[in-house]
Amino acid sequence: MDDRVGIRLVVLRVLVVSLLVTLGARLWALQVLNGEHYRRVAETNRVRDVVTPAPRGLIVDDRGRALVRNRTSLVISVNRSVTDRQKDSGRAVLERLSSVVGLPVADVAKRIQYCSATVKPPCWNGSPYQPVPVAKDVAPSQALAVIEHPDRFPGVSAELQAVREYPYGALAAHELGYLSPVTQEQLDSDGGRRGFHNNSLIGVAGLEDTYDSALRGADGVQRLEVDRFGRVAGTASSTAPRSGDNLVLSIDAGVQQAVEQTLQKTLDSLGGRARTASGVVLDARTGRVIAMASLPSYDPSVFVGGISGSDYQALSDPANGIPLLSRAYQGSSAPGSTFKAVSTTTVLTNLGASMTDDYDCGPSLQIGSQTFHNFEGSSAGPITLHQALVISCDVIFDKFAYDAWLADGGLRNGRGPYPAANEYFVKMARAMGFGSRTGVDLPGEAAGSVVGRDGAKAIWTQLKDSYCRRAQNGYPEVADPAKAERFRQYAAEACVDGYLYNGGAATQFAIGQGQYLSVSPLQLAVAYAAIANGGTVYQPTLAKAVISPDGTGVMPITPKIVGRLPTAPEALAYIRAALHGVTSEGGGTAAGVFADWPNDTIPIAGKTGTAEVEGARDTSWFASFAPANDPQFVVVVTIPDSGTGAEYAAPAVKAIYQSIYGVGRDPALPGGVPPADLPKVEQDGTFTPVGAPPDQAAVPSTTPSGAGSAAGGAAAAAFTLTPGLAATGVAAVRALAGGVAVAGVRGEPAAVDSGRAQARARAPARAPVERGPP
Template structure:
């Protein structure tokens, strides 16, 4: 042995025994802890963790479904899909080196005529949002570009070409406002219950029919379930669920009528509606200027978006048929007449003298063009559009009862409220009343006191334009559709339809039924019951006769326009003044065929001059398409003031 101390074998001293016991105790506690923890993890929570492990490895790659097609009442395609080639970037193939990635983005940007920074931002945002999925750089690349990418694959690591469905609007600007647009699911929609089940990046309806009937048109995405490892590398497929195309939607729209309407508007600011007076089926509804909804089918360029929204271009995005609030001019006389007859101010045969003007207080209200019509009853008053006749009714209505006779009837006939058409974004319009004017004036006065604006600022509308309280003159103005009144063509169409159909306020409908891809009906879209209005038959007839006379008898405001037209038409022109220096709003509302009208057509032009000059000929064009009669060349233009 080497060292002395080695020979003294220590017996197990009490100290050592105690300390070894303590070490053993520590070991025992440690092992017990581990065992209990393992028991808890594996035996008690095993199922939970197994589910987590399974979820860990399975990824669902979306196979996007095409949207359903939209067809017209005859089954002609209005909106369908086309296959586009998308340039996409896959996270797997992307170079891991920052510099190489930058170079790739640069090459892509040059090829696709985009900014490199934008390419990078787009790709990174998409890859962050949905991992293991590809990011779209360009949704619809042209063939030569796709060819170039495929031929130079080495220059474009990670870049893939994928077939995608893009919404296609073959008729372009025709019906653009009706069909609407599609776009990627936005932030608010993501939270919306109605879009449950829609995947991030899916394109859904954003306006028009596309939005209104999105839940039918929207397809059901398919899935490609795959197993991936920790790096997201695809290991094997676990099954494919094929995508299901959305339902086909049949509209009441007639493509020919829609086209004729759009043609009649001809690019000027205006709108038209053609509707069945009995059931509210809309055969055509359009606004002008229009735009090409195909722009929205892929990611829209800023330049195009600006153009579609620009005021200088006439705000093409605006659907003037349901969003344009305009004074209606003499077309409002139908409402004044109904109110006066039902309110007992006149009978159909009450004669009043039209001396060319009417003095109310200090203000002299004149006939358009200073015409003197002499003694007139209702029919004649409508036919020649005697303003003085209706001025009197406006004056009388203001002084009788609550003074709201005309306002009440306007509301009953559907003005100042949404018609309930199956299109989003409809505006209510406005029926001016004493309350509206007086409240507005009070606010005006408060504003002036608070801000103390210069007269020039006031004239620019710093405090709004309600610079005086309600007076009888306002009611006189309302009686002929001038002043603060705001209505759109669809509202007028509904009001005229009510007089034509015996008092039913129809709810305009576009959607007819949901069909499968082969056109077999799956679900009829029932129109809700119409509101019924009580209008005496003889009152109704008198008004219709007046309108018929206006379109058919010598002296009638639109007689020149419809002379020789094969279908008997009853209609009313309208010309609304919109203030100094601005061209008049031109209107025409037609009911045909007389005496039991089937259709109502309403047309307006923002700067069309006299109703007979522009709106009536446009209405004639639409009517000839509706009834399948040749218009015989361009419709003759009327010149009669109304």
């Protein structure tokens, strides 16, 4: 018996010792090994962050004119950490506040409730210890009613905050972009690297997106100590916000305005027949974007303070022309005869064509069962390649392309590998940047398409089932029986041998037509810039430099060369001379348009393009550069569903050059050269415009933006908050009410308009046109 007791005691002692050792080891791990981690966790349990958003940097044009800036908005906010501790949980305060801001008390209560899985906007997605905005752009009298009676409004504050303003209204909206509240997915993926908070506003389109990190700066954070009941006991630390950097663009506001106004006038002249248009102006020597426009457009101020669902739907509705889409770089289509400059480069470089020999420009060319015609069946007989470009002869380029297709093996490409295929036209197109993104510093760029033999077979593999189904079922949704039958026949042929890269497709490719070639206006401008500058392919850019708020730090964004054309300099010089003939020689397809142009001082080279579209009117193109003898600018315009290139796009390009050089009007670019120097930042955070007279430095009275509330938007919009500075309190609000500038606030002419109404006004209402079979 004693032995059993002794054994039990030993086991008990071992067990106790083991437990003590285990407990000690665990305590050591918690307090020593992982002590720092748990100290941080404990700190977060008693510390709450209150974020002060940093003013975003300005976005200015090449001369320093602000395209996007910040303005002051009078904002009334409710601090729930104060109101919730009142006997009635702040109900009486909210009732008094509702009468001041003109909102039902229920609406005010909804705005300060916390968002959750079951609580949807309007609600607050930020910190519960941060004041929640309930009314923006309020009148100074409303703000004073709160500030001067703190006993009646405990926990309620009124202060000036910076919000985005667009002095030029809708100008360059697609390129500038807009802001939107950060999403939960973005918060989760960021992992704290960029300092996102629940109530952060971030760029989601255009340059606001691409350069968001630089423009956003760093938010200020006040760390509040709270007790176990959530009551604020003190401040642990406080970090002031750091203003975002400024972005200087190569875009020139004057040229941008000229492009947009020209496109709009052209659409107006069509009487609603055409719904969309786009244009690009590049610096041929650097690849920098001087202007880029797409219609229909929108006013980005509609996003300030949050866009409604109905407004967003209107801006993304195809029936309105999808105003949010920039067709200048996010859309693509067949370029028509503007592509003949690329084909001329191909035949001179790879197919042994001569600069002096004549080639037959007959009225048509027969390829199998297909007949390819010149425009309106015209014939010019034997002519040089120079003349072929001037008068835009299709048949000559059709013949070159067909012969090259035969040399590549004809139809044998679809029956197995054919390694001898050179595909010179396809390769030259890719060398000029077609079929891939240019790399422009804007999100969502379209790559377009350049399809060769392998690509044609891959496309057919993906679409074969659709072709065969359509071949059997037809196109019952097409109202015209003849058209529906034609589409069905196309589908039947494609079902059987759509993998074949046939001779017709090859010839169409060489004249900028067909299903295997699609380009954006920006891509075409980059290609023409390479022809103009002697063969250098640049990556287009809109940003020239990032400059710190005080101007001391400058990070230039230099042009980037991405390729060189595989062709001789003399061949490019030959093409440039021929393109000049298009606008200056007898028979040139655009000679009539430029008949009164000062060709002796500012020669212009260009090429018309008329792309045929199934089920719609032709797409009008004109691609150009000037001066032809020393190219500085490239201008490309395209107008879908309009007519010939000479009829619509070429006159639009002429009008843009008139604005650039000041032919018959004041020049948008004095001297015809972009400014070489960067604008300078003044002590108050504004820019000193460079290279332009004072009257041109002022903000033009184009479409204004910066809508405020009906009660007090005008007063709030009349002042612009300098980045990094703010004015709050009674003195500041009284100064606003009296029209007096206060510290950190710069007086500006009031510019108030409804962004939502403007967005609707600029969205055409005609439905889109379907463009042929899938």
